[in-house]
Amino acid sequence: MAATTDHFSSQFKIAAERLAASEPNLWDGIRETLVYLWEFRRQALAPDVRWGIAQSTYGPHCGEVRWPDPEIQAKYPADAWRGLFVAHPDGAWYVSTILGNKAGAGNAWYDDAGAQSDELVAAAVDRLGLRPFPTS
Amino acid sequence: MSATDFHTFDELPGSNDPAVAADFRGRILARHLLATLRATSGKSLSELAQVRQGSKGAIHQLENRPLAKVSIGSLLGYLQALGYDVDEEWIAQSLVRALPAAASRI
Numbered sequence: 328m329a330a331t332t333d334h335f336s337s338q339f340k341i342a343a344e345r346l347a348a349s350e351p352n353l354w355d356g357i358r359e360t361l362v363y364l365w366e367f368r369r370q371a372l373a374p375d376v377r378w379g380i381a382q383s384t385y386g387p388h389c390g391e392v393r394w395p396d397p398e399i400q401a402k403y404p405a406d407a408w409r410g411l412f413v414a415h416p417d418g419a420w421y422v423s424t425i426l427g428n429k430a431g432a433g434n435a436w437y438d439d440a441g442a443q444s445d446e447l448v449a450a451a452v453d454r455l456g457l458r459p460f461p462t463s
Numbered sequence: 464m465s466a467t468d469f470h471t472f473d474e475l476p477g478s479n480d481p482a483v484a485a486d487f488r489g490r491i492l493a494r495h496l497l498a499t500l501r502a503t504s505g506k507s508l509s510e511l512a513q514v515r516q517g518s519k520g521a522i523h524q525l526e527n528r529p530l531a532k533v534s535i536g537s538l539l540g541y542l543q544a545l546g547y548d549v550d551e552e553w554i555a556q557s558l559v560r561a562l563p564a565a566a567s568r569i
Contacts, residue, residue: 331471365472
């Protein structure tokens, strides 16, 4: 996969590298979910991709990849990995921002992660010269 | 590496185990297919549960089951049990329509 429209923050990359080293099978699942998102974009569906993160100002354009999947979640009670991303409405770019384990934190995890994600999207638009997000 | 640096997918770690990754991909696509079938039917989980006189959770669990374990021969019965009026031709056409655009994968 070499889509030039897809960008990943340093936080996302570092978390991915740590997970790949400590729990390689979990990383493989997240990686395949990212491939799925790349292939299906807005048509990617739950439970693997969820659109509409309320804690992000990007609302319906902010989503998350989710792993472990329902089939193996019981084997990983201490893992509920979420990879936040924001998609430009016309598909010009996808920025994956925060990769983290929300197990034990519940929905409170999104309060911090959503805010950090929004800041990273703004930084990506600025640093990479991406098409600005519509303000309306 | 700065906090505001950005990277490509190719800079992320590769697959650890191709066989495991292929298994995960098969499950993801199976769930996608079943969720797409339900979505395109216009039926919500609640409506399907009403048709089947079961719970929304039971329908969701069916959609989460790995499709790879369902033979083509039993796929019709599987979908019909979910409340769909489908036949072999419809399944074949739907599968073709559901395929993603051809793209090279690493």
